Amino acid sequence: MALPKLPARIECACGAVHTCDIKSVVCGKNAVAAVPELLAEQRALVLVTDGNTAPLAGDALAAALTEAGHTVHRAHFDTTAVVVPNEEAVAHIQAQLTEEVTALVGVGSGVINDLCKYVSCEAGLPYLIVATAPSMDGYASKGAAMILGGMKVTTSAPPPAWIVGDTALLATAPADMLRSGIGDLLGKYSCLNDWKLSALINGEPFCQEIYDMTAACADAAARDTAAILARDEEAVGRLFEGLVVVGIAMALAGNSRPASGSEHHLSHFYEIVGLQRGVDYLAHGIDVGYGTLVTCRLRQMVRTALPESTPFDPQLWRLKVGVVYGPTAPAVAELQAKTGFYDEAKRLERCAFIKENWQQICSLLAEAPSGEEIAAMLSAAGFTEREYYRTYGSRMIGESIVWAKDLKDRYTLFNMLEDLGVLESLAGAYVKEYL
Numbered sequence: 001m002a003l004p005k006l007p008a009r010i011e012c013a014c015g016a017v018h019t020c021d022i023k024s025v026v027c028g029k030n031a032v033a034a035v036p037e038l039l040a041e042q043r044a045l046v047l048v049t050d051g052n053t054a055p056l057a058g059d060a061l062a063a064a065l066t067e068a069g070h071t072v073h074r075a076h077f078d079t080t081a082v083v084v085p086n087e088e089a090v091a092h093i094q095a096q097l098t099e100e101v102t103a104l105v106g107v108g109s110g111v112i113n114d115l116c117k118y119v120s121c122e123a124g125l126p127y128l129i130v131a132t133a134p135s136m137d138g139y140a141s142k143g144a145a146m147i148l149g150g151m152k153v154t155t156s157a158p159p160p161a162w163i164v165g166d167t168a169l170l171a172t173a174p175a176d177m178l179r180s181g182i183g184d185l186l187g188k189y190s191c192l193n194d195w196k197l198s199a200l201i202n203g204e205p206f207c208q209e210i211y212d213m214t215a216a217c218a219d220a221a222a223r224d225t226a227a228i229l230a231r232d233e234e235a236v237g238r239l240f241e242g243l244v245v246v247g248i249a250m251a252l253a254g255n256s257r258p259a260s261g262s263e264h265h266l267s268h269f270y271e272i273v274g275l276q277r278g279v280d281y282l283a284h285g286i287d288v289g290y291g292t293l294v295t296c297r298l299r300q301m302v303r304t305a306l307p308e309s310t311p312f313d314p315q316l317w318r319l320k321v322g323v324v325y326g327p328t329a330p331a332v333a334e335l336q337a338k339t340g341f342y343d344e345a346k347r348l349e350r351c352a353f354i355k356e357n358w359q360q361i362c363s364l365l366a367e368a369p370s371g372e373e374i375a376a377m378l379s380a381a382g383f384t385e386r387e388y389y390r391t392y393g394s395r396m397i398g399e400s401i402v403w404a405k406d407l408k409d410r411y412t413l414f415n416m417l418e419d420l421g422v423l424e425s426l427a428g429a430y431v432k433e434y435l
């Protein structure tokens with residue numbers, strides 16, 4: 001798969017003009033050697049690493065940059081555990097920003113990339129990311145996934161100016177990181193379907209070009225799974241490129257719609273509620289993989305009959321949000337007040353539309369792979385349902401199906417099921433059938 005030509009500006013058939021600000025993507029063997037040259041004009045840098053990525057590549061890169069005449073300030077997180085992308089971590093990096101610094105360099109994957117993106121946006125500086133794992137699609141995206149004020153938020157921030165994927169380095173990533181990258185790409189089968197669904201129900205802007213570009217990345221990941229797990233450098237390189245292309249798809253769309261839907265909302269639920277309750281959660285793309293299995297099964301389950309809608313009870317909703325989200329409940333309620341998804345008049349309007357167009361909606365839902373197909377893809381990639389159930393248990397999985405949507409302002413399958421008043425009963429049926 002070839003990376004789209006950069007920088008991209010596409011006057012598209014969908015009516016929109018799509019743009020992308022990434023200067024360059026370098027992917028290949030020993031790509032990390034290109035970093036000093038890519039940064040030739042940036043004399044003073046802040047280099048962000050953690051206890052895993054410093055020995056892996058960060059220390060060597062610091063030496064190479066210093067050798068090439070750069071001043072390197074180190075913002076190092078002295079831990080091998082996952083850094084939480086919160087206010088404290090942001091301040092740790094900001095402490096290294098002096099006036100002479102003109103760019104940031106991150107060595108890492110998900111969290112380090114998000115932190116660099118966030119801090120460089122706040123400081124108005126470009127950043128370069130040396131990817132250490134093909135574990136998620138956020139490298140090239142326009143948003144930074146942060147945990148601020150206890151909420152999982154995606155703040156708007158430019159993508160990195162430079163993305164470097166060294167295939168030799170990427171192929172040494174831990175097996176779970178490889179699995180996570182595959183899971184994040186397989187998740188596109190679910191979110192792309194949600195995008196089409198919302199375009200139909202809410203008239204949300206939809207672009208077939210971006211849809212196809214993203215779907216091709218999911219197909220490639222499914223095809224390459226065995227070679228990726230065998231650490232074939234070319235296959236791992238293609239996985240990385242697929243993840244970058246999805247990031248570019250998000251940049252082109254101007255939001256994360258092409259890459260994140262109901263399956264991602266489940267993963268965000270496990271992260272937020274997991275942090276609150278002290279329950280361990282799985283790597284992002286692994287949660288997304290299991291989330292995709294759940295949503296694809298639900299798409300099948302709902303197709304069997306047109307559900308009867310029941311009225312929405314706002315008081316009961318607020319009460320339950322309080323129980324599920326605890327200290328985060330006020331932020332959740334505030335967000336949903338903004339979306340207007342629970343505005344009764346609008347809900348009834350959507351319900352009427354959904355019922356009138358039920359056959360069309362059923363065929364749309366059937367475009368997503370079946371639960372059996374997703375289960376086979378996941379199993380080939382080393383996912384076991386037992387891992388998912390053991391980590392979260394039936395109660396939390398049931399809760400996530402009902403409540404994950406409330407963390408977000410994006411209409412998905414879950415919102416449609418809530419509109420129809422069947423989400424809770426379907427969650428119950430799911431738990432009964434599969435757990």
Ligand SMILES: [Zn+2]
Nearest residue numbers: 136137184288
């Ligand atoms: Zn993702």
Ligand SMILES: [Zn+2]
Nearest residue numbers: 012014207209
């Ligand atoms: Zn378009």
